[in-house]
Amino acid sequence: MNPIIAGLVTIVVGVGGCVGYFYLSNLLLDKVIFPARGENISRNINRANAVRPWLFMFPAIFALGLYLVYPVIGSFWRSLYNRAGNEFIGFGNYQALFTSGDFQVAFFNNLLWVLVVPAASTFLGLVIAQLTDRLSWGNIAKSLIFMPMAISFVGASLIWKFVYANDPDIGLINAIRDFFGLGVIDPMLVPFWNNFFLMVILIWIQTGFAMVILSAALRGIPEETVEAAIIDGANPFQIFFRIKVPQIMGTIVVVWTTITILVLKVFDIVYTMTGGEFDTEILPSFMMDYMFRDDGIATAVAFVIMIVVLPVMIWNIVQARRELR
Amino acid sequence: MDNIAGSKSSLGWAVNITVLVIVVLWLIPTVGLFVSSFRDRDQISVSGWWQAPFAVDLTFRSRAASEPVQQDGLWIYEGNLFAEDAALAQTFGEGSGEITAFGNRGTQPAAYVAGEEVDLGDGETLLVNSDGTYRFTAAEEPRRPPTVYFEAETPPEFTLDNYRTVLTADNMDLAFINTLTVTIPATVIPILIAAFAAYSLAWMDFPGRGLLIAAVVGLLVVPLQLALVPMLRLHNAIGIGQSFLGIWLAHTAFGMPLAIYLLRNYMVGLPRDIIESAKVDGATDFQVFTKIILPLSFPALAAFAIFQFLWTWNDLLVAKVFLPSDDASKVMTVKIADDLLGSRGGDWGILATAAFVSIAVPLIVFFTMQRYLVRGLLAGSVK
Amino acid sequence: MADLVLKDVEKSYGSVKVLSNINLDIKRGELIVFVGPSGCGKSTLLRMIAGLERITGGTLTIDGQVVNDVPPAQRGIAMVFQSYALYPHMTVRDNMAFALKIAKKSKEEIDAAVGKAARILQLDPYLDRLPKALSGGQRQRVAIGRSIVRDPKVYLFDEPLSNLDAALRVATRIEIAQLKEAMPDSTMIYVTHDQVEAMTLATRIVVLAGGGIAQVGSPLELYERPQNEFVAQFIGSPSMNLLPGEIVGTGTTTTVRMKAGGTAVSNYPSQPGDEGMQVNVGVRPEDFLETEGEPIFEGKVDITEALGEVTILYYERVDGAAPVIAKLPGIHKDLRGKVVKLAADPSKVHVFHKEQSLLYRHEPHQKIAAQPH
CATH class of the missing domain: 1.10.3720.10 (MetI-like)
Structure with a gap:
């Protein structure tokens, strides 16, 4: 039943990793980088709020960029090469x-x-x-x-x-x-x-x-x-x-x-x-x-x-x- | 509108009957598969699944088990064909079988009508009655008991044998587990990631938000095929190769545009006042998300979860590309498409059962969760 | 329980300025009502005080501290939304406790605060229900309870009664008035477009129009001494009649010859040399009296509405101007089509400068561009 255990471990690690990322990065932002205290309190809060959306979106943007945006460009590039991928043939494949x-x-x-x-x-x-x-x-x-x-x-x-x-x-x-x-x-x-x-x-x-x-x-x-x-x-x-x-x-x-x-x-x-x-x-x-x-x-x-x-x-x-x- | 005066009831009947016909048409293929999966392979090949409740004429073979009796210079075998063979006895039970025709050669198993005595030549005669009793006479002592072929009405037979075969043989159990291993993380992880992104895109203000939303909508239609070759190369290059990790990442990313799109559309429809009220109450963005948005977005989360689950469970393409093709990591769709459809192309009982096993889990998920599916989708597409 | 000072507060979306030049001093214990036609920016101003909209110019001070850049939760305010904004997935108890839980208060403290608010608002029996199981009035009370629990410096109400039906609106209005009485030290800011709510609840009313403050004053001040035509017509129903004329006599009283004939005398003093000035004479419909002598207005009655205690007369329009309306006490039959002469007591006759639409010789508080309604 190795796959079951492996599957369970992944679920825990994967999901836990995601939750951990969001929770900890958020905590880091609020407590360490731009702490909501001290003399710069309101400036810090505003800065943290400016950064936060990117923090929340990072994994999604990363996944989208790597698996969808890059392939669109990458595929196009690859399609200009021959079968082995070592010779540029322009639109030869399309022809x-x-x-x-x-x-x-x-x-x-x-x-x-x-x-x-x-x-x-x-x-x-x-x-x-x-x-x-x-x-x-x-x-x-x-x-x-x-x-x-x-x-x-x-x-x-x-x-x-x-x-x-x-x-x-x-x-x-x-x-x-x-x-x-x-x-x-x-x-x-x-x-x-x-x-x-x-x-x-x-x-x-x-x-x-x-x-x-x-x-x-x-x-x-x-x-x-x-x-x-x-x-x-x-x-x-x-x-x-x-x-x-x-x-x-x-x-x-x-x-x-x-x-x-x-x-x-x-x-x-x-x-x-x-x-x-x-x-x-x-x-x-x-x-x-x-x-x-x-x-x-x-x-x-x-x-x-x-x-x-x-x-x-x-x-x-x-x-x-x-x-x- | 049922109350409107003067509306005709005949139209109502027409609608009822039309819908009934459509539903039956829609169900026929699935019912066929379902019925076939419980039938014996021999029965499947001689009668359609729509005839499953009826008896079928099947040919059988039996051989006299008793010792011959010598009488009047003849060697005589007598007895009941149904009783001579344990398997036959089980199939037909106590005197339930009815023989319609018989023969003595495998190529013509139904050459003669039951009840008529036939001269087989060489001084041999054979009589088979419809109740199974037979009489074989020969002039010389036969070297071995005669083989009798006959055609009998077989009662409909439903069996779980196919399920036993499919679930135990051929590593199908392993494929089932593999499918689960692929499906569950590939459903949960994208939901989490997409929910955070969707919240940012719906309720946080930052430069470039509109552009990002447009980008997500654009990516919605990027054909998956485009990503297969480059991503597999990338996976190989960074050492993930063809593996479960690779397919999880792939499914997560491929499900992302729809997930963000659905969830954002739903979240943006939540009342602004509630979110502002939470902010006035002192909640941070993170708390607003976990305590207000997530619980309120449940229908959309469930809708996407169902979609993604069905998609990953039913997926053949991504699995073929991102998983190794050895038996140990085949998922059910690959197994069915490659192994069963290929090598066992003729074994309809097994095919039907395999298909039904593979759709059983999605069907259960689907029927228990479908009300969320509708509710979650509505915010997204109905304006 | 705080003083609130708005100084030169502005709000613009890009290049569009929606509010400007807002100066307001709110004292502890006051109930200030922002009132104005829809789109006048009254809700925006409230949301700026709450911190839900950025202040693009000027300063907002709460208890001596400038809070322009302080997030809502740290401003010590509580807000009751028009839609109540109850969290639909939480019980009444959890709704009220939410802010305290976020602030990590102890359980005893939370229970005590929630219990107290529930008692004040008679919500005890509903504490474990979800909002969807409550009636509109009960939801409204939960929303109020949610703000009481936080014990804020300033209460903000954003049209809290507009989702209730007429009867419930009156009842809840009285409840809010009682609540204010029970908490004499609390500062409240209340937004509404309903002038009855404004008149009955407010310590002071702030009339907003055209992106600025038209007038600030107690309800009766606004009614008796409107500083411009906008406020004059916005407060009171039916609206004040404005009739063009020209000053002919100055002194401790002002005499105006009406353009349509007749003469009006007002107790407003005027300066010598203003003879010939074009003005609008304002008379509230309820201040008109039937007269046999020199009238302020004379015309043919077009429509009458007999309400029993009063009879409202609508005069025929002249030159496309709004019809003159008079409200006469008692029942008057058969006035339709007849000519009825109207006069008014000089103390009830207002005189507005015609071009600026300001009260005669009044220093402009704010130039008002918008027309009422």
Whole structure:
């Protein structure tokens, strides 16, 4: 049971270390460096207060800087070098990428994912949120639909093998085809559409997330606006699309972008379902293929992903700054 | 709004039924996995999990155990197929089995209909009745008792064997512990660090605060993949290498933007008066944080904890990169993805069970904590 | 239990000056009310005294010590917030004990202080409840109790009654007045936009407007001798009527010929040579009397409101000016559409310099730019 003990020790050391850092550094600041006594008491207090935020933020800034900011720069730099990392080749890796057929397929597929998955999840989530809003058992329904959120992508892939398997005695789809006398197919081998079968899995997972957030947003709409619309003679569809949806547009956009970002990180589903075969490769899984084999290409792919996300990132920052004002 | 005059109840029914259909659609895949994990591997391969409660036609093999009787110049074996074999006797119990067809060759186990006497040639005949009784006659003394194949309605069988196999074999127990070892520190440490940072960004005044908040929001969308190669190189360079320490650090850092973002959004929504009141009461920033902010931010802390727990528990990518690939430090997702999906690709019972074992803990966490998830997220995204 | 001196206090956010030239001397045992329209900076001034906002100019002295850079906790003040600011995760007892625990007081001392405050405020039965289990009035009392427990030099109240409903507001107002009476030595500063609260509670009222002090004085001083048009119209409801005119007679009394006809005589003395000066004559609605002789104002009644004890007359607007309002005692029927002549006792007639909107010949305390309401 060595790992358990090791784990426990780490938890204690790690957590204790964090607490200790914050407590002791704070104590040091107040009692030793700028003590709140003596003739400079008020100057010391003000100075301590100026330093304190940085003290509190240091570990977070350090972690963010090392693990996220540095890699963005580091990866870009690495992507300019060849496979072994010893020869500067400029944009050679990118050139190689964009001329490679596999990459083009992955890029195109990824665009499909980025368009379809957030749209479908958000739309389904919104519809379900609205439908369950007034149901007596709405919360149970929502819990059950939300449940896939808790399931790993690997687990989800396994679950969906019981739907997609090409054996009518295992896969549900083929069982249904069999029942109607249609031939057995392997959904993973159907060109082009196999991408969508894979997307269904992620949509299945993410709809619950969209639903929960949007459901809360719907609850936050002032009841009076809906009642006013009823008195104005709007039917339920008009109320939904013309009164409710515009009021929660902000939340819809947040959900949409959150799922978009997630889509660009998920490689597990493709990795476990098809391994990227049969033209189902997407950028993250494509990158994993090159990882450890050719870091130059792998980092170049990562940077392409980064550039695809860039508009979302800028939009997010603009939004956050507007909120601050 | 249920009180509004003149609203139609038919619409209500339509909504109820639609939601029911959606919920069932959503549940089907998981239920399939759950049911399959309790089924016998032979049953899985001949009937879908949706047929699990029904009997299945399975083929079996039995061999006469009794000594032949000589009668009228013939060698005769008689008896009951179900009783000849201990395993069969257990499967079918007391006379519950019903044979539909039989045969004497493994390639055609169901060549003949039960109840009909068949001439097998060479002076041999075989009769198998549906209740399991059989009669085999031969002109010469057989060298060994005949083997009889038959197809019988097998009652549905649910077993915990798969769980036993998964949990004991293949170091799965070790993988489970490894997952816990990765998950718990990787959940607790980032919460602590992020909570302090979020408090600073929400309630302390210092130059550059707006810029830092924007930076955190920007980092929210940096793809993880970008960090993998450089950070692994760094870990190798400073001697951490592929290890638990490395993965803790990685998860801590990768969870940081979301943690700070969620917690700051929540904390900034706490009433200013309460914090000022505490300051007037003489609390230092540290005391305000520990005595006022932390207890009041519990929903957001819980929400992030759930997210981070689910994320680290379910993570495959970071684990594959930052942990060594030997068996001793594999976590469950890696184990399932690499070992079970690969080598045991055909053993559906084991696959289903492994998947269910891996999602059981997150599901429990999820269902017990989900109300905090919603409450904690709301402050962040609903305006 | 302290003297408080504000000298040339200023507050600016960047280049925007929100408060300036604040000079105020608060004596031990006074209950000072800051009153003014929303946005006048009264809460900001209170928060500067509390130390929650930085003072950008001038000095704040408490008991002879300049406290500009002293953090809130060390200033010896206690504050009751508009939203009560109770800590929602602590019981009433813990809420009241929080400051003492932070100050590391002994358990006996804390229990004694909390017990005493709870008795004064009748909170004994609720000590172990969470704030969410209390009614609005009880929460308010806990907030007050929390400040009593600290035994501060100065109590600060930031619109403490504005979240209560009307009936409770009156009851709590009386409780605060009693509390003040029970602690005659305590210094209190109270912010409100409600002039009834200001009039009933204050030892002295500080009227703030346009980023400065419009007038400081006892409630009746402000009512009887407003120093400028702003204070004149801010105190009293309905507001004082201001009618343009021109000085025609000076001396121990001042005679003004009204622009719309009629004549007003005021007990304000005036200097010879001021004849022809443009002024505004101020008369409170309740000071108007129906007259048959020479009126100060004469016009057609547009609307009447009969309240029983009084009848309020709204006159037709002339040239877009605010309608003249008169409050006549008793019930007057059928005045609508009729012409009613109004006069007033010379002691109740105020004369304001028209351009500066200051009381005639009064030394400017502060130039007031803002219009009331």
